[in-house]
Amino acid sequence: MIRTKKTATSLGALCLAAAAAFAGAVPASAVQQGPAGILGIGSQITPVRDTGIYFGPGLSTPRIGTAWAGDNVAGICEVFDNNGKRLILGIERPGRTGVQWANTAGYLWADDFQSTGSFPSCSNYGHRLTPVRDTTVYSGPGLSTPAVGTAWTGDDVAGICRIADNNGKRLELIIERPGRNGVQWANSAGYVWDLDIREDTGPLLGDCGVA
Secondary structure, eight states: OOOSSOOOOOOTTHHHHHHHHOSSOSOTTOOOOOOOOSOSSSEEEOBSSOEEEESSSSTTSOEEEEEOTTOOEEEEEEEEOTTSOEEEEEEEOSOBTTTBOTTEEEEEEGGGBSOOOOOOBGGGOSEEEOBSSOEEEESSSSTTSOEEEEEOTTOOEEEEEEEEOTTSOEEEEEEESSOBTTTBOTTEEEEEEGGGBSSOOTTOSSBSSOO
């Protein structure tokens, strides 16, 4: 779905059901961006086995994708879930044609990677942004990628980086801080459409994508 004007999209409880049901549901026509380098935001880390990408900072949150063994993953910041497990907010660069979009983003279990080194805490990472309407959170950098959640009007959203989709629409990778009890985990992460954000997002440091 490509939106041509600002729209108010509130997924409510359905967002989690859609995310949980996602199992590589990207159409076969989805084109992955070419082989990824180390360029862009974050530090390259490498999965030692195929590992899940999670919408929220915990292994019990909806799984929205996969980081495959040996792939280039950009590690950005770290968080510990309520069981003390360390997760890293990351971007899975190459994706898989017909299976998963390039630059799909979410949280990954640190134990499934080679030595990751240290990362800043996700709890105070990013620039404060404010949605001007309820806006959809996407797993990949495009308005036709799977919708996995919501950033609600006026919420505290942390802007991480920016990217343009293949139609030239700007999106930001964000962390939706508060979430909603029974609907969406706090600190869920994904991409939102720039036109649904009040602030000027041009100054965001780093670019989500790679050249």
